[in-house]
Amino acid sequence: MTNNSKLVELYILMKRIRTFEERVSELFIKGHTAGSMLHLSIGEEIAAACMGNAMQKNDSFTTHHRGHGIFLARGGDPKYMMAEIAGKKDGYCKGKGGSMHIADMKLGHLGSNAIVGGGIPTVIGAGLSYKYQSLPYISVAFFGDGAMQQGILYESMNLSTLWNLPVVFCCINNQYGMGTKIDNAVGYKDFAARAKSFGLKSLYINTLDPEIAYKQIKELFKSTRNNNEPCFIEIECYRFLGHARMDKSPYRDESEESEKRKLDPISFASNQMIKNNILDEADIKKIDNDIMIEMDKAMEFAINSPINDETEIFKDVYSENDPLPVSLDEKINKILNN
Numbered sequence: 001m002t003n004n005s006k007l008v009e010l011y012i013l014m015k016r017i018r019t020f021e022e023r024v025s026e027l028f029i030k031g032h033t034a035g036s037m038l039h040l041s042i043g044e045e046i047a048a049a050c051m052g053n054a055m056q057k058n059d060s061f062t063t064h065h066r067g068h069g070i071f072l073a074r075g076g077d078p079k080y081m082m083a084e085i086a087g088k089k090d091g092y093c094k095g096k097g098g099s100m101h102i103a104d105m106k107l108g109h110l111g112s113n114a115i116v117g118g119g120i121p122t123v124i125g126a127g128l129s130y131k132y133q134s135l136p137y138i139s140v141a142f143f144g145d146g147a148m149q150q151g152i153l154y155e156s157m158n159l160s161t162l163w164n165l166p167v168v169f170c171c172i173n174n175q176y177g178m179g180t181k182i183d184n185a186v187g188y189k190d191f192a193a194r195a196k197s198f199g200l201k202s203l204y205i206n207t208l209d210p211e212i213a214y215k216q217i218k219e220l221f222k223s224t225r226n227n228n229e230p231c232f233i234e235i236e237c238y239r240f241l242g243h244a245r246m247d248k249s250p251y252r253d254e255s256e257e258s259e260k261r262k263l264d265p266i267s268f269a270s271n272q273m274i275k276n277n278i279l280d281e282a283d284i285k286k287i288d289n290d291i292m293i294e295m296d297k298a299m300e301f302a303i304n305s306p307i308n309d310e311t312e313i314f315k316d317v318y319s320e321n322d323p324l325p326v327s328l329d330e331k332i333n334k335i336l337n338n
């Protein structure tokens with residue numbers, strides 16, 4: 001066995017992301033998730049794993065609605081993440097954010113955002129603060145190809161080069177915006193060229209090999225971190241499942257899905273490890289099994305975590321001086337009884 005720890009590290013990260021999301025899916029089926037909207041990144045793990053692994057301690061980031069994998073790659077604890085998705089008290093935001101609004105300042109997670117492009121300008125503020133304080137950190141905005149059509153992205157790109165900020169714009173291009181294929185939504189698909197026209201260094205990644213992707217990203221980060229040169233990275237991949245948990249993808253052919261699912265970064269990495277004598281099948285099975293145990297425990301933790309009592313539910317949501325909201329039933333009864 002040769003020692004190629006980076007490939008192994010990235011494999012483990014991708015596998016943890018996938019297994020976590022498979023358990024999230026199970027949590028949904030068992031009726032334990034808060035709300036019905038769950039956006040899984042199965043098939044796209046190479047993006048979160050390589051970007052997250054190339055970032056450093058104290059770097060910050062924002063994510064779009066499909067952000068579980070990114071947070072895991074930045075050190076998110078699956079137990080507290082799963083509890084958040086279940087709307088429970090032990091969640092990162094005490095269950096008040098759910099799948100699409102997780103944040104954790106300690107790990108640099110400045111917030112997931114359900115508005116397409118909504119999290120992008122936040123990194124401009126973070127980058128500005130790092131520059132002012134001469135801190136060696138970068139701030140990364142993660143978003144989908146749908147956000148490439150949002151004006152806020154270009155306002156943010158403009159400010160990033162105007163003020164020379166240590167920020168990264170990362171587009172995870174999974175080919176679809178809900179049920180619309182990119183070909184039906186985008187006139188000019190050379191996103192890197194768009195970013196270059198704003199003065200950003202740009203990188204287009206289209207590979208199943210996580211080591212290649214990681215090295216390219218790490219290299220580009222150097223000038224962002226050391227010289228305040230903002231950059232743009234597009235990572236091409238494919239969303240294996242529907243847009244959200246309820247979506248069975250009626251807008252695309254099964255043959256397209258089955259062909260594209262063959263392009264699986266996790267299978268690629270596992271084959272690569274075997275081919276290059278880095279790990280054998282038994283080693284990989286052991287890794288997979290340990291991950292399964294970790295994620296099973298996280299799911300159990302979320303299911304057993306308590307729910308908030310009534311006084312906690314509205315805390316941090318409304319100002320303390322505001323009256324607490326009343327249910328529609330209570331409102332109607334009050335009107336009827338008057």
Ligand SMILES: Cc1ncc(C[n+]2csc(CCOP(=O)(O)OP(=O)(O)O)c2C)c(N)n1
Pocket residue numbers: 064065066114115116143144145146147174176177178243
């Ligand atoms: C400003 C805005 N417009 C529309 C929506 C509805 N919407 C939610 S997700 C989504 C598709 C986003 O696609 P993309 O940015 O490519 O991310 P992906 O879901 O593919 O990861 C849309 C249109 C929204 N949330 N915000």
